[in-house]
Amino acid sequence: xxxxxxxxxxxxxxxxxxxxxxxxxxxxxxxxxxxxxxxxxxxxxxxxxxxxxxxxxxxxxxxxxxxxxxxxxxxxxxxxxxxxxxxxxxxxxxxxxxxxxxxxxxxxxxxxxxxxxxxxxxxxxxxxxxxxxxxxxxxxxxxxxxxxxxxxxxxxxxxxxxxxxxxxxxxxxxxxxxxxxxxxxxxxxxxxxxxxxxxxxxxxxxxxxxxxxxxxxxxxxxxxxxxxxxxxxxxxxxxxxxxxxxxxxxxxxxxxxxxxxxxxxxxxxxxxxxxxxxxxxxxxxxxxxxxxxxxxxxxxxxxxxxxxxxxxxxxxxxxxxxxxxxxxxxxxxxxxxxxxxxxxxxxxxxxxxxxxxxxxxxxxxxxxxxxxxxxxxxxxxxxxxxxxxxxxxxxxxxxxxxxxxxxxxxxxxxxxxxxxxxxxxxxxxxxxxxxxxxxxxxxxxxxxxxxxxxxxxxxxxxxxxxxxxxxxxxxxxxxxxxxxxxxxxxxxxxxxxxxxxxxxxxxxxxxxxxxxxxxxxxxxxxxxxxxxxxxxxxxxxxxxxxxxxxxxxxxxxxxxxxxxxxxxxxxxxxxxxxxxxxxxxxxxxxxxxxxxxx
Numbered sequence: 001x002x003x004x005x006x007x008x009x010x011x012x013x014x015x016x017x018x019x020x021x022x023x024x025x026x027x028x029x030x031x032x033x034x035x036x037x038x039x040x041x042x043x044x045x046x047x048x049x050x051x052x053x054x055x056x057x058x059x060x061x062x063x064x065x066x067x068x069x070x071x072x073x074x075x076x077x078x079x080x081x082x083x084x085x086x087x088x089x090x091x092x093x094x095x096x097x098x099x100x101x102x103x104x105x106x107x108x109x110x111x112x113x114x115x116x117x118x119x120x121x122x123x124x125x126x127x128x129x130x131x132x133x134x135x136x137x138x139x140x141x142x143x144x145x146x147x148x149x150x151x152x153x154x155x156x157x158x159x160x161x162x163x164x165x166x167x168x169x170x171x172x173x174x175x176x177x178x179x180x181x182x183x184x185x186x187x188x189x190x191x192x193x194x195x196x197x198x199x200x201x202x203x204x205x206x207x208x209x210x211x212x213x214x215x216x217x218x219x220x221x222x223x224x225x226x227x228x229x230x231x232x233x234x235x236x237x238x239x240x241x242x243x244x245x246x247x248x249x250x251x252x253x254x255x256x257x258x259x260x261x262x263x264x265x266x267x268x269x270x271x272x273x274x275x276x277x278x279x280x281x282x283x284x285x286x287x288x289x290x291x292x293x294x295x296x297x298x299x300x301x302x303x304x305x306x307x308x309x310x311x312x313x314x315x316x317x318x319x320x321x322x323x324x325x326x327x328x329x330x331x332x333x334x335x336x337x338x339x340x341x342x343x344x345x346x347x348x349x350x351x352x353x354x355x356x357x358x359x360x361x362x363x364x365x366x367x368x369x370x371x372x373x374x375x376x377x378x379x380x381x382x383x384x385x386x387x388x389x390x391x392x393x394x395x396x397x398x399x400x401x402x403x404x405x406x407x408x409x410x411x412x413x414x415x416x417x418x419x420x421x422x423x424x425x426x427x428x429x430x431x432x433x434x435x436x437x438x439x440x441x442x443x444x445x446x447x448x449x450x451x452x453x454x455x456x457x458x459x460x461x462x463x464x465x466x467x468x469x470x471x472x473x474x475x476x477x478x479x480x481x482x483x484x485x486x487x488x489x490x491x492x493x494x495x496x497x498x499x500x501x502x503x504x505x506x507x508x509x510x511x512x513x514x515x516x517x518x519x520x521x522x523x524x525x526x527x528x529x530x531x532x533x534x535x536x537x538x539x540x541x542x543x544x545x546x547x548x549x550x551x552x553x554x555x556x557x558x559x560x561x562x563x564x565x566x567x568x569x570x571x572x573x574x575x576x577x578x579x580x581x582x583x584x585x586x587x588x589x590x591x592x593x594x595x596x597x598x
Contacts, residue, residue, distance in 0.1 A: 001033045001091040002089060003028055003034070003035050003036070003092055003094065004036045004094070004114075005021055005037045005093075006094070006096060006097075006102055007021040007038070008040055008073065008075055008099060008101055008102075009040060009074060010040075010053065011050070011053075015072055015210070016183065016286075016290075017096055017122070019289065020096075020119075020183040020289070021096055023183070023184060023186060024363075024367065025050070028364060029050075029051060031368070034052075036090065037086075038053075038054045038086045038105065039076060040055070040058050040059075040074060040075075040077070054083075054085060055082070056076050056082050057077045059074075061075055070130070070241070075099050075101070077100070077101070078101045078105070080108070083104055087105065087114055088112055090114050091114070091115075092117065092371045093115070093117070094367075098118070098150065098151035098152065102151065106154055110154075116374070117156075117157040117159060117371070118158050118159070118176075119159040120152070120158055120161075120165055120169060122147075123165065124141075124147070125140045125308050126284055126286075130242075140308075141172065144169070148169075152174060156176055156177060156374075157370060157373075158178050158179065159370065161181070161183050162180065162286060162310035162313065163495065164286075164287075164309070164310030164313065166178040170384065175378075176378065177378065179367075181363050181367055181370070182287065182358045183287055184358060184359060184361075184363035185289070185296045185355060185358045185359060187359065188266075188269060189269060189292075189293045189355070190352070190355075191273075191297055191298035191352045192269075202234035203277070204234045204236060204274060205220070205236070205277045205278070205334065206236045206271065206275040206299065207235070207238070207279045207280065207281065208239060208268070208293075208294065209282060209290050211239055211240055211243040214282060214284040215283075215284075216281040216283055216325065217237060217247050217281065218246075219281045219326070219330060220235065221250045221251050221258065222250075223327040223328070223330035223331040223334060224254055225254060226328060226331040227338075228335050229334075229335060229338050231255045231256075234259070236259050236261075236275060237258055238262065238268060238271060247260070269297065272294055275299060276299075277301075277302065277337055278294040278300065279302050279330070281304050283309060283324060283325065284306070284309055285310055287310050287311070288309070288310060288314065291303065291311050291314060295355055296355025296356075296358070298348040298349065298351060299351070300337060300344050300351060301314065301320055301351070302330065302337070303315050303321055303322070304323075304325070305321045305322065305324050306324035316354065320333075321333075350572060381488075381492050382480075382492040383477040383492055384492070393473050396473050397473065402445070405445070409439065409442060409443065413439075413558065414546065415560070415561065416560045417446065417447045417560075417561045417563070418561070418563070419564065422537070423447075423451070423563060428496070428503075429497075429534055429537050430497065430528060430529045430532075430534055431448065431453070431504045431537045431539055432525055432536060433506060433538075433540065433541060433589075434541055435508045435510065435511045435512065436511070436541050437511075437514070437559065441474075443561050444561070445475075447561045447563060448563075452475060452501065452502070453502045454475050454496050454501055454502065455471075455477065455504050456477055456493070456503070456505055457476040457478060458478070458479060461478075462478045494531060497532045497534050498532070505528075507582075508520070508522075514557070518589060518590055521585075526578045529578070529581060530578040530581065533569050535567060536566065537563065538564040538565075538567065538592070539561060539563055539564065540562050540564070541561055541562075542560050542562070543557035544557060544560060562592050564589065564591075564592055567581050567585060567588070570584070
């Protein structure tokens, strides 16, 4: 394929977006593709072994350019002749930023009939933090909407580096196909040789990233000051930015003042290998490439649990997370890892294996599939609805459907629920239940109330002209009728989980009334849980003879819904996790049924 990448800056390691574009270009060429790059820069000294670069000058925008320079980036000036030369004859155009160069490239691609996809690398919160509006969340929400109206609404395909940012786009009305593909870790980021610790050697903590307000290096400095081991901790900050002087002043108060530096990739890898712990304190992060590079080298991370950061997805244990912006919480986590070196060593090996899941080669293969299908006609995302419909659906669900179902199932049918204390209070979760009654979806919904469930359903249930609209209102999402639609379907369900929703599956597939013997499970539900790294909550429905007054008017058995213990991820490898949790869920549901029967 001939692939044109459009990015304001290229081939300089000054920010994650530029590094991603540079690595994608290199890896695509290694796989035999012809890569063209449109970027700002000076043609002088350009090598011959890289992609063909079409240079454009810098676009100077009053105030905005000054702010961009502080973040080590700039705006490129669109030159129509250059864009036409770079895009004409290409198979696909991949546009990295929504600024003037990107908008002009989209218009040029459309005029020339070349398919174009966009990448979402510019998190609005990064902008609001750096103009002093990080505290005012509506400003970021407005930017999401403006970016959609001005740029991203023109595309059928958007590349998202993380599920977190894809979920944000859905929440803000983006209807394109969202392809969650990591920026990818270069193969050189791997564990180094075993390092023998010398007596009296400091405990080295590393943090990599731009020195700016949203990255929160200040939280790490304050945490070290509160640590029980402050006298032996040595901080290393890799990066530069507008907060350089401020952080140096803060760090000067520590027993061991931090060391600051800007490193080449080889130097950074050596630094990672020399450190003992990695901290990612950022409040705002679209993926967290520096964290991925660190743990791919075997460095155990401690990560902020900020709701505006995707990096928390890489926490394999609770001890890998701390409360966002809280130095005391971070200090407690640092002290724990200092005092448990054997546990840190074991988890280091686990993280090194985990890092292989984010290898750049996997990302390139995924983006190739997107390029190959970029000219497809866009379709409505599974389960997506505009905000007026969502408001109406929510009001109907809580104001009409749930009260009516409660009265019917509890008072008329005598249904009971046990184990509600096992329901996770927040965060995404996947529920599974045996499929034994035409009302079992309603029973699951009531069992997890007040949380609302997304139900997977056969397409015929949503297409029925009598009750199809009701199924959609109650949270039904149609399972694709062809295997080719399953990848995007599961991607959309993963976005629901990322937004903290509950997604429900009947793993047996077909309904078999009043038969509580478990049949073979389909693996789709557990595949999704493994990919999203969310707990699986098993439920079981059993039948009991009517008792008390119910015997006078109930001819059929009454139902009891029992919630089991949530099943957390068991392995970093999705396939191993899928197999293990499917078996654990089956045993748990069988155990619930057996205990109920006895």
